Amino acid sequence: MSEIVLHNYFRSSTSYRVRIALAMKGLPYRYVAHHLRHGEQNSPAYLAVNPQGLVPALVWSDGTMIAQSMAIMEFLEEMVPEPRLLPADPHGRARVRMLSQMIACEIHPVNNLRVLGALRQRYHADDAEVASWFRHWVAATFGPLEALLSQSPDTGTFCHGETPGMADICLVAQVANNRRFDVDMTPYPAITRINEACMKLQPFIDAAPANQPDAE
Amino acid sequence: MSEIVLHNYFRSSTSYRVRIALAMKGLPYRYVAHHLRHGEQNSPAYLAVNPQGLVPALVWSDGTMIAQSMAIMEFLEEMVPEPRLLPADPHGRARVRMLSQMIACEIHPVNNLRVLGALRQRYHADDAEVASWFRHWVAATFGPLEALLSQSPDTGTFCHGETPGMADICLVAQVANNRRFDVDMTPYPAITRINEACMKLQPFIDAAPANQPDAE
Numbered sequence: 001m002s003e004i005v006l007h008n009y010f011r012s013s014t015s016y017r018v019r020i021a022l023a024m025k026g027l028p029y030r031y032v033a034h035h036l037r038h039g040e041q042n043s044p045a046y047l048a049v050n051p052q053g054l055v056p057a058l059v060w061s062d063g064t065m066i067a068q069s070m071a072i073m074e075f076l077e078e079m080v081p082e083p084r085l086l087p088a089d090p091h092g093r094a095r096v097r098m099l100s101q102m103i104a105c106e107i108h109p110v111n112n113l114r115v116l117g118a119l120r121q122r123y124h125a126d127d128a129e130v131a132s133w134f135r136h137w138v139a140a141t142f143g144p145l146e147a148l149l150s151q152s153p154d155t156g157t158f159c160h161g162e163t164p165g166m167a168d169i170c171l172v173a174q175v176a177n178n179r180r181f182d183v184d185m186t187p188y189p190a191i192t193r194i195n196e197a198c199m200k201l202q203p204f205i206d207a208a209p210a211n212q213p214d215a216e
Numbered sequence: 217m218s219e220i221v222l223h224n225y226f227r228s229s230t231s232y233r234v235r236i237a238l239a240m241k242g243l244p245y246r247y248v249a250h251h252l253r254h255g256e257q258n259s260p261a262y263l264a265v266n267p268q269g270l271v272p273a274l275v276w277s278d279g280t281m282i283a284q285s286m287a288i289m290e291f292l293e294e295m296v297p298e299p300r301l302l303p304a305d306p307h308g309r310a311r312v313r314m315l316s317q318m319i320a321c322e323i324h325p326v327n328n329l330r331v332l333g334a335l336r337q338r339y340h341a342d343d344a345e346v347a348s349w350f351r352h353w354v355a356a357t358f359g360p361l362e363a364l365l366s367q368s369p370d371t372g373t374f375c376h377g378e379t380p381g382m383a384d385i386c387l388v389a390q391v392a393n394n395r396r397f398d399v400d401m402t403p404y405p406a407i408t409r410i411n412e413a414c415m416k417l418q419p420f421i422d423a424a425p426a427n428q429p430d431a432e
Contacts, residue, residue: 064307068321071317090291093294094287094294097287097291105325109325109326133338144268144269
C-alpha cells in the first residue's frame with residue numbers, strides 16, 4: 001500500500017479534526033465515507049478495519065490502522081513534524097493538550113450521535129430535549145475554556161500563540177457542531193474570535209463538512 | 217513553589233490514572249482531596265486553580281496547572297521520560313494512545329459522576345437504570361478493545377509488550393470503576409489478564425482508590 005486512507009463522515013466533528021490536521025500537514029489521502037445515520041460504520045467490512053465501528057480511522061501508507069482522532073493527530077505530528085500541531089516546549093504542549101482534551105473528553109463524547117440516539121431510545125428525548133442536553137454540555141466546558149483562553153497571556157490569534165494547532169482544530173470542529181443545535185456563542189468572545197481566525201485559513205476551509213464529497 | 221500537588225478524589229478514575237503515572241515515574245506529590253459527591257470541586261478556591269471544576273488537576277513544581285488526565289500523563293512523560301508510559305516507536309505510540317483514548321473518550325466521559333447525575337435529574341433514572349447505562353457504554357468499547365488486544369501480536373503481558381504504560385493505566389482505572397456497577401468481565405479475558413498483571417505492581421497498588429487518604 002502507498003496511499004493514506006481516511007475513513008470518515010462529513011458531519012463527524014472528530015473526522016473534521018483529522019481532515020484539518022491532514023490538510024495542515026499537506027498530506028493527500030483517499031476519502032472513504034461511511035454514512036453514520038445509515039449505520040454504514042457497522043458493516044462487517046468496516047468492522048474488519050476498525051472493530052470499534054467509529055469514524056475517523058486512518059490507514060497509514062504502510063497499512064497501519066489508527067483510530068481515535070486524538071491518537072491520529074499525535075501520530076501525524078510525529079510522522080510529519082512540520083507545520084507543528086503542538087508547541088515546542090513541554091509546558092506549551094501540555095496547555096494545548098489540556099485545551100484539546102477539554103473538548104475531546106468533556107463535550108464531544110456526551111454529545112455524539114450514538115449517545116444522543118441512546119437518549120431518544122431510553123428516555124424518549126425529543127428534538128428539543130436532545131438540543132438542550134447538547135447545549136448543557138457545551139456550556140459546561142465552553143465556560144471554563146473561554147476563561148482559560150481569555151485570561152492567559154499564552155493565548156494569541158489562536159489558542160496558543162500566533163500559529164494554529166491541535167487546540168484550534170478541536171475548537172473549530174466543536175463550533176461547527178454547535179451550529180446544528182443553535183448554541184448561543186455570545187458568552188464566548190475569545191472562542192468566537194479564534195474560530196474566525198482559523199476559518200480564514202485554507203486547511204480549515206478545505207476540511208469543513210460542507211466541502212466534503214459526501215456533504216448533503 | 218517546589219512540590220508537586222495533585223488535586224484529586226480517591227474514587228475518580230481519571231485521578232487514579234494520574235496517581236499511577238506519578239507513582240510509576242517515582243514522583244512524590246502532595247495529595248489534595250476534593251469530595252466530588254459533596255461538590256467540593258466547585259468551591260471558589262478550587263475554581264481559581266482549575267476553572268473547569270474537575271479533578272484531577274496537577275500543579276507542577278513551578279506552579280503550572282495542568283488539567284485533563286491524558287494531557288497530564290503526556291506532560292509527565294515529557295518531563296520524566298523514564299520509565300516510559302509510551303513506546304519508543306511512533307507506531308507503538310499511536311497504538312497505545314488509541315487504546316488509551318478508546319477508554320478516555322468513549323467510556324469515562326459518558327459514565328462520570330456529573331453525567332450520571334444528569335440522567336437522574338433529567339430522566340429520573342434510578343440506580344438500576346444508571347447501572348444499565350454505565351454497563352452499556354463499557355460493553356460498547358470493551359468489546360472492540362478486547363478484540364484489538366486479543367488479536368494483536370503487539371499485546372504482551374501488558375497492552376503493549378512486556379512493560380506497563382498509558383493504556384494499562386487507563387484500563388486498570390476503568391476496570392476498578394466497573395466494579396461499582398457489577399460489570400460482568402467474563403467476555404473480556406485479555407482485559408482481565410492485563411488488569412491482573414498490573415495489579416501485582418506496586419505503583420498500581422499504591423494508587424488504588426482504597427489506598428488513598430480520603431478513601432471511605
